Amino acid sequence: MLNRGRNIEKGRVITRRMFILAAAKILLFAGISSRLYNLQISDREKYEILSDKNRIREWKTPPQRGIIVDNFNKVLASNDRVFQLHLILDEINDFDVTIFKIKNIIGLDQFEIKKLYKKKERLKPWDTLVVSDNLTWEQFSKINLYLHELEGAKPVLSTSRFYPYANDLAHIVGYVGDASPKDLEKPEIKENFVPGLKVGKYGIENSQEKMLIGNYGIKRYEVNASGKRISQIDYIKERQGNKVNLTIDIEIQKYAQELLKGKAGSICAMDIYTGEVVTMASSPTYDPNKFTHGINQKDWQEIKNNPLKPLINKSIAGLYSPGSTFKPLVALAALEYGILDPNKTIRCKGHKHPYELYGVKYHCWKKEGHGYMKLRNAIKQSCDIYFYEMARLLGVDKLSIIAKRYGLGTNVLGDLYNDEKNGLVPDTKWKRRALEQSWYLGETVINGIGQGYIQTTPLQLCLMTAQIANGGYKIKPHIIKDESINYKDVINKIKLDQSNFPLHEKNYLDDIKVEFYQRMYHKKSNINFVLDAMFGSTNEQYGTSYKSRYDDPKYQFAGKTGTSQVRRITDLDRELDLDTDQIEYKKRDHALYVAFAPYKDPRYAISVIIEHGGSGSKAAAPLASKLIKRIIDRHKLREQFNNGNTSLA
Amino acid sequence: MLRERIQSSNYSFIDKLRSIDYLLILLIIAIGSISVFAIYSTEGGKFSFYTKNHIIRLSVFFSLFLVLSFVRVSTWYKNAYLFYIVGLVLLITVLFFGISASGATRWINLYFLNLQPSELMKIAVIICFARYYHRIQSSDIQSYKFLIQPIILLIIPCYLVIQQPDLGTSILIAGSGIAIIWLAGLNIKYFVYSGLLLLVSLPFVISVLKPYQKSRILTFFNPDRDPLGAGYQIIQSKIAIGSGGFFGKGYLKGTQSYLEFLPEKHTDFIFTLFSEEFGFLGSIILLLLYILLIYRIINVGLVSRSFFAKLYCFGFATAIFLYVFVNIAMVLGMLPIVGAPLPIMSYGGSSLLSIMLGLSIVMSCKIYNQEQISVY
Known part of the structure; x- marks a missing residue:
């Protein structure tokens, strides 16, 4: 019986303990359930995102x-x-x-x-x-x-x-x-x-x-x-x-590149009212397709080692002394400031009797001299002596105001090209700041013929010519089509302004800021004088680019040659007076030419630079002449196209 | 000493059929069916290797369960120690002739099945302890003499299993053994003392753990410690379960598992897959099925007359609970990843075999619940 009692007791213990265990089990299962609730209901969104991140790539x-x-x-x-x-x-x-x-x-x-x-x-x-x-x-x-x-x-x-x-x-x-x-x-x-x-x-x-x-x-x-x-x-x-x-005309561009073949240089052309760049050729050039998949070593070496530097975009990154192409602007500045009467006569006596200032001699390019010159003739025949004297009278600071206003000294296309140069239009302040020296009058004198410190890009020269050719109005050069401006209105406005001589409050002789499509000149007659002189330079006998002229008024253009020295000309050089091809390539002068066309009712300005090409009249002007014809031939098409008649494309 | 008659001869076959716990069978079938669908899903909705094998094993072991259910509970009682010894021999065999997979030696190749003796040992320990405490007088239970024996019986298999190495199974074996010692009525103070002792010796225990076990435990406390290594499983499992939401992503639509982010998805992480596809609702239902299963097993214990049957049923119920709890808590990131399958659900022959074996003993307890078992 004792055993039985013990057994009952044992059975009770087991059952009691089982219930305690069962209670613990229920608690733990409750823990699992609440964890499940947490994961699947409370934090569901978080885990859904994680799951998507997991499975979606x-x-x-x-x-x-x-x-x-x-x-x-x-x-x-x-x-x-x-x-x-x-x-x-x-x-x-x-x-x-x-x-x-x-x-x-x-x-x-x-x-x-x-x-x-x-x-x-x-x-x-x-x-x-x-x-x-x-x-x-x-x-x-x-x-x-x-x-x-x-x-x-x-x-x-x-x-x-x-x-x-x-x-x-x-x-x-x-x-x-x-x-x-x-x-x-x-x-x-x-x-x-x-x-x-x-x-x-x-x-x-x-x-x-x-x-x-x-x-x-x-x-x-x-x-x-x-x-x-x-x-x-x-x-x-x-x-x-x-x-x-782009505003580029590929036909013109192709032709310009063809004209430059075998040479180092640049041709730029722009619409003198709209500022649209029609061509901006630079030579030598390279094939950009080669870069797309990584250029191979051989091609790269070929481009890199070419002495004519194909990688330099000469139109905007090449810096040149403008030489005589700067003369129209010097003349304009002198006239605007009333420095001299265009009828003032100066005698150019040739190399035997050069222009002298403080004992330094300044020669004209023409050995035998031009004789008695008035301003118009001095531009037309590009007489240096006349410009030495004019620059001396004008002074570099006044010249710099006008030069800068007409587009030199600052880059033209803004930040479109990371290698575009500003060029340099020197003045006394600049020299003091940059070189910590005072200005010498002799520097003014050579500045008058576009030599010395002055540095320009071909596109700047093109812009300068354009802004003189359009009657002295500031334009906004661009190479990407600007649909925001109605150029028809702009052209009409400028032309109306040209013929009406409205009064302007500003003093154009001060260093003022001019808005786009506003006039920049002080006196209209001064602009006209310069344009006429440039006409003479191309279309009259003894003009420096007379040989490149067109008689047909449709193509007739006016321009100015330039020959920019790349080194100092010594007395020995003057004595030898070698032809261009007799001089070592690197020492030859750069040939420049700026022009606008057609002379009556002009529309396009062009600048040509042939590096080490010799004289502007021989190397640069003929190319300009050819290109001008092509540009004018395509003008009607361009006008029609730009005025919305796209069917011509 | 009182000799009690064994009354088994009185049972007719009809009686036996009548006393079968049909609800228990139904629950086994329910969970078994769910497991087939879950494993079918782990294969991306293709009827192939794992599904096929799982179905075959389920049917074979379920039949075995039905047959073994009619074995007298006294037979189980008589052979309890033998069961334990066989288990131990098999564990030692593993030590020498075992086959290895992924750095662990846990299996014996039986050609039709790679037997994992440690799984059998889970049941063997319960049945062995049930017999041991069946014959001990309650007055003797508290004595050291009778306490030291089961502790040795428990330490040997646990040690062997840890050597494989298989920390998870070892803990489960120890857990089931301790549960029976508790049920038998050992004074609470022993449990409190040994608990304290465990806490004190924990640093030492950790120091003898294998590096991968240590890393698992460290990772458990901070899964982001190594998100692509040891923490990967926990993180991915939590993502899968969490993204399931209330209703789940739908059957065969669990992206986490379908896209193979889930490790061991057909074995230890089967619950993750199930929970991702069936959501909170499905998980709770599955959990309820397990609770019901445990309840039915306890119920068998309650209606059994013999201590052996009571101890066995309560012990086995506790073991089932432990397996389910450890596995789910593990995949939910509440416990370190130790490698414990989910009963019936997980793919794996040995685990299924031992569960079915265990269940058949429960059923035998039910059928012969009036049987008195003599102490000798």
Whole structure:
């Protein structure tokens, strides 16, 4: 019985303890339930986002670059079809083997393979490696043939930048290339960048990046834990970059480049009212297409080592003494300030009796001298002696006010080109500040013939000529079409202003700021005098560019030659008086020419510079003459097109 | 000494059928079916290897369960120690002839099944302890002489399993053993003292743990410590469960598991997959099924006459609870990842076999619940 009692007791203990355990179990299960509640109901959103992040991976797809067109909508920079080979890294088991096979199929050299390995190191395991972004058709078809043996290889039809006019536009449009770390700091690139995307390196491609780059697309894929794509769930299409419309006429540009072939130099032409740059040729040039996929060493060395410096955009980055092309502006300044009566006569006596100032001799370019000269004749025949004296009377500071007003000394196209130079229009203040020296009168004298400190770019000279030719109105030069301004109104307004002589409150002799499309002259007659003298220079006997003239009033132009010395001319040189081709190339003078056309009712201004070309009248003026004819021939077409009659394109 | 008659001969077959716990069978079938669907989902909705194997094992072991249910409880009682010894021998065999996978040696190749003896040991310990305490007088339970024996019986398999290494199973074995010692009525003070002792010796215990075990425990306290390494499983599992929400992502639509973010999704992390696809609602239902299962097992204990049956049922119920709790708490990030399968749900033959075996003993307790078991 004792046992039985004990057994009952034992049974009770077991049951009691079981209930205690059961209570603990219920508590713990309650703990699990509340944890589940926490995760799945309270924090659900947080984990949903995490889950999506987990399973969705984004691939950015590169946008097509905006195209660049000329004034007539002709495509200057397009996107061409290219054949590429991509490797999907997460589909490759043995990278070495795959690369070896590819090497044998498309023929990569050791250097290229090294580059691929380096590139691969920077990529994530699920990224795509671009083995080649520009395969030949032969390579591409070979790859397709062996595709079954190449794991992860993907032949891709893609687009890449193409410049149909190659060399003709290198300096204007520029070129694209792989983005450098510095490029990636630019916000417009940083925001839209996709690995492998080409970005603008120079020119319009570079400065108009924001317009051209477009927006990348996004492909969202569902991926598994190792990053393998399972399915595409979303595709936001990429947006092509905007079109950039240039004011350049590619026909003129092509012709200008052709004229410059074999020479180093520049030709610029612009509309004297609208400021539209019609051509801005620079020679020698290079093929921007070569840069798109990374230029090869041989081509690069060839460009880099060319003594004529193809990489320099001579129109805006080449600095030249304007030489005699500066004379119309000197004359204008002298007239405006009333320094001298245009009828004042000065005698040019040739090299035997040069102009003398404080014992320093200043020679005219003409050995035998011009004889008795009045201002008009001095411009026409480009007599240096007359200008020495005029500059001396005028003084450099007054000259500098006018020179700056007419477009010298500051860059013309703003920040479109990162290499555009400001040039230099010296004055006494500048010299004191920059060189910490006082100004010498002798420097004023040579400044009067466009030598000395003064430095200009060809485009500045073109602008200067344009702003004299349009009657002395400030214009806004541009190379990208500006749709915000109605140029028809601008031209009418300027022409009305020219004929009405309205009163202006400003004192145009002070160093004042002039608004766009407002007049810059003090007296209209002074402008007209200079224009007439330039007419003489081209269209009258003894004029320096008489040989290049047109008699047909349609093409008739007026201009001014210039010959800019690249070194000091010694007495020995004067004695020898060598012809241009007898002098060492580097020592030859630069040949310059500025002009506007047609003389009656002018519309275009042009500047030509041939480096070491010799004299302006022989080397530069004939080219200008040829180009002017071409520009005027195309003027009607341009007018019609720009006034909305696009059907001509 | 009182000799009690064994009354088993009185049971007719009809009686036996009548006393079967049909609800328990229903629960097993329910959880079993859910497990088939869950494993089918781990394979991305394809009827292939794991699903096929799981179905085969379920049907084989379920049949085994039904057959073994009719084995007399006294037979289980008589062979309890033998069961334990066989388990121990198998564990030692593993030590020498075991096959390895992912750095652990836990299995014996039986050709049709890679047997994991540590899983069998979970049941063996319960049945062995139930027999041990069945015959001990309640007055003797508190004496050291009778306490030291089960502790040795517990330490040996635990030590062997830890050597494999398999911390999770070892803890579960120890847990079930301790549960029975508790049920048998050992004074609370022993539990309090040993608990305190464990706390004090914890630094020492941690120092002898394998590096991967240590890292798991450290990672448990801070999963972000190594999000792609040891913490990966916890983080991914939490993401999967959390993103399931109330109703879940829908069957076969669990992106986390479908896209292979989940490690070991068909074994230890099966609950994660289930919870991602069926949400809070489904998880609670599954949890309720387990609670019901445990309740039914306890109920069998309550209606059994013998201490052996009571101890066994309560012990086994506690073991089931432990397995479920450790597994779910683990995938919810409440416990370190120690490697413990979810009973019936997880893919794995040995675990399923031992659970079914355990359940068949429960059923046998039910069928022969009036059977008195003589102490000798």
